[in-house]
Amino acid sequence: MNYPDDSYALHTDEYQINMIQTYWLKGIDQRNAVFELYFRKIPFQNGYAIFAGLERVIDYLNKLHFTESDLEYLRGSGNFSDEFLEYLKNFRFTATLRSAVEGEVVFNNEPLLQVEGPLADCQLVETAILNVVNYQTLIATKAARVRSVVHDDAIMEFGTRRAQEFDAAIWGTRAAYIGGFDATSNVRASKIFGIPASGTHAHALVQAYRDDYEAFKAYATTHTDCVFLVDTYDTLKSGVPNAIKVAKEMGNKINFLGVRIDSGDMAYISKRVREQLDEAGFSNAKIYASNDLDEKTITNLKMQGAKIDVWGVGTKLITAYDQPALGAVYKMVAIENSKGVMEDTIKLSSNAEKVSTPGKKQVWRITKKADGKSEGDYIALWNEKPAEEKSLYMFHPQYTYINKNITDFDARPILKDIFIEGKQVYQVPGLEKIKEYAHERLDSLWEEYKRDLNPQDYPVDLSEACYDNKMKIIKEIRESINKKA
Ligand SMILES: Nc1ncnc2c1ncn2[C@@H]1O[C@H](COP(=O)(O)OP(=O)(O)OP(=O)(O)O)[C@@H](O)[C@H]1O
Ligand SMILES: O=P(O)(O)OC[C@H]1O[C@H](OP(=O)(O)OP(=O)(O)O)[C@H](O)[C@@H]1O
Numbered sequence: 230m231n232y233p234d235d236s237y238a239l240h241t242d243e244y245q246i247n248m249i250q251t252y253w254l255k256g257i258d259q260r261n262a263v264f265e266l267y268f269r270k271i272p273f274q275n276g277y278a279i280f281a282g283l284e285r286v287i288d289y290l291n292k293l294h295f296t297e298s299d300l301e302y303l304r305g306s307g308n309f310s311d312e313f314l315e316y317l318k319n320f321r322f323t324a325t326l327r328s329a330v331e332g333e334v335v336f337n338n339e340p341l342l343q344v345e346g347p348l349a350d351c352q353l354v355e356t357a358i359l360n361v362v363n364y365q366t367l368i369a370t371k372a373a374r375v376r377s378v379v380h381d382d383a384i385m386e387f388g389t390r391r392a393q394e395f396d397a398a399i400w401g402t403r404a405a406y407i408g409g410f411d412a413t414s415n416v417r418a419s420k421i422f423g424i425p426a427s428g429t430h431a432h433a434l435v436q437a438y439r440d441d442y443e444a445f446k447a448y449a450t451t452h453t454d455c456v457f458l459v460d461t462y463d464t465l466k467s468g469v470p471n472a473i474k475v476a477k478e479m480g481n482k483i484n485f486l487g488v489r490i491d492s493g494d495m496a497y498i499s500k501r502v503r504e505q506l507d508e509a510g511f512s513n514a515k516i517y518a519s520n521d522l523d524e525k526t527i528t529n530l531k532m533q534g535a536k537i538d539v540w541g542v543g544t545k546l547i548t549a550y551d552q553p554a555l556g557a558v559y560k561m562v563a564i565e566n567s568k569g570v571m572e573d574t575i576k577l578s579s580n581a582e583k584v585s586t587p588g589k590k591q592v593w594r595i596t597k598k599a600d601g602k603s604e605g606d607y608i609a610l611w612n613e614k615p616a617e618e619k620s621l622y623m624f625h626p627q628y629t630y631i632n633k634n635i636t637d638f639d640a641r642p643i644l645k646d647i648f649i650e651g652k653q654v655y656q657v658p659g660l661e662k663i664k665e666y667a668h669e670r671l672d673s674l675w676e677e678y679k680r681d682l683n684p685q686d687y688p689v690d691l692s693e694a695c696y697d698n699k700m701k702i703i704k705e706i707r708e709s710i711n712k713k714a
């Protein structure tokens with residue numbers, strides 16, 4: 230693999246390029262189209278998801294062009310004509326992108342990202358956008374779940390060694406930070422994104438000296454901040470007593486921050502470790518824990534009264550262990566016809582959940598003026614202006630008898646302009662701002678949507694116009710198929 234001009238233009242499924250060739254040969258590649266991205270189920274049976282991935286999507290779109298080696302590769306496949314390759318050579322992203330911003334609290338079945346513009350552009354970018362948003366949103370959501378159970382304890386991201394390769398480690402770490410983690414063990418992620426880097430030491434250090442005391446002493450004489458890993462041989466008989474011995478010997482020459490335990494019954498052991506540290510006068514020393522932790526184990530450890538102050542979470546966070554895919558999809562919702570008129574489109578399915586919602590849409594977050602808390606999300610057709618209405622009729626799109634009228638509300642659009650006709654118009658805020666934003670957004674959500682077990686379903690409703698439009702299009706398609714049959 231050695232292409233000095235390698236690019237992400239071919240980071241797409243072959244069928245996208247095949248379709249673009251058809252669009253181009255048939256002269257419809259420049260027809261205006263609208264595609265929307267959404268997921269159908271909130272991951273981890275959580276009550277919300279945290280949107281992430283936009284920064285990387287923006288970078289991808291800004292750089293999107295076919296390089297010489299990309300075109301050479303396509304030529305070599307024999308599937309594409311020279312004229313089509315010339316067309317691809319001049320290809321640049323010229324569409325409009327609207328998206329939820331990173332850190333936004335988002336829900337199932339609502340558009341989180343919308344691409345509007347030439348059909349070819351919309352089609353080419355599907356795979357890469359899904360690739361990025363699916364993963365980063367999943368990890369940010371998992372991280373938020375962990376944050377919700379640790380409350381104010383510190384949480385460190387330790388996943389790089391178990392992540393699905395380099396990119397997942399780096400971007401997963403960023404997503405975890407957005408979702409509420411405090412630090413990462415990945416030094417490059419710290420360099421690139423400014424996430425605080427943090428870490429202790431591994432068993433190898435103790436194994437190298439074959440002795441807890443020698444290892445801790447060696448570390449303490451070469452570092453100021455010290456967290457000793459105490460479970461290599463015997464946590465309570467050797468690890469902690471030797472950590473204490475070294476801390477006493479070194480006195481003010483080091484910051485004895487604490488000890489890490491990485492095996493055994495962490496509830497029982499952490500309590501005994503706490504006692505040993507306190508008795509030795511190190512009541513400020515913290516107990517760090519790691520070992521296949523996730524929000525469930527952490528909750529359980531807390532229930533058992535574990536004396537753990539800092540949680541290191543790796544594998545189960547970075548691989549989204551209990552749900553490895555978000556399942557977001559990207560569907561065409563409108564396209565220009567041969568007369569230049571936009572027509573809404575639908576994808577039907579016998580499974581009601583899989584029927585797409587036609588038409589270019591905006592998602593409005595409806596909050597009560599009185600308390601600023603979210604009442605639900607309201608998906609409306611683009612030309613509707615719910616923010617100007619006095620009263621909104623909100624109803625469940627499948628169980629329409631579940632409904633309510635809302636007055637005295639604010640309606641905030643979730644999809645923001647990111648690119649207008651190929652030009653970036655949105656500046657991604659710094660990572661700290663994004664993290665803060667996620668925190669604030671979560672604050673405005675009622676507790677019942679935030680509990681980690683069996684949360685309430687957050688209302689994601691269609692406007693009447695959007696619902697009626699969907700029903701009308703379903704009816705028209707059914708009638709037309711029946712006529713032809
Ligand atoms: N008190 C506890 N309650 C619930 N789960 C715990 C408790 N203590 C540890 N765990 C979890 O149980 C699992 C124990 O895993 P495992 O059996 O691999 O650990 P171990 O044998 O102690 O250590 P090692 O990694 O050296 O094999 C880990 O996921 C750990 O986080
Ligand atoms: O358990 P995770 O949530 O994935 O957290 C990261 C794990 O990585 C390290 O173990 P590893 O066995 O790789 O190395 P070490 O024993 O040398 O520390 C660390 O001790 C944690 O157990």
Ligand SMILES: O=C(O)c1cccnc1
Binds near residue numbers: 388427428429519
């Ligand atoms: O710094 C640590 O303690 C650490 C880093 C990576 C993986 N596990 C632990």
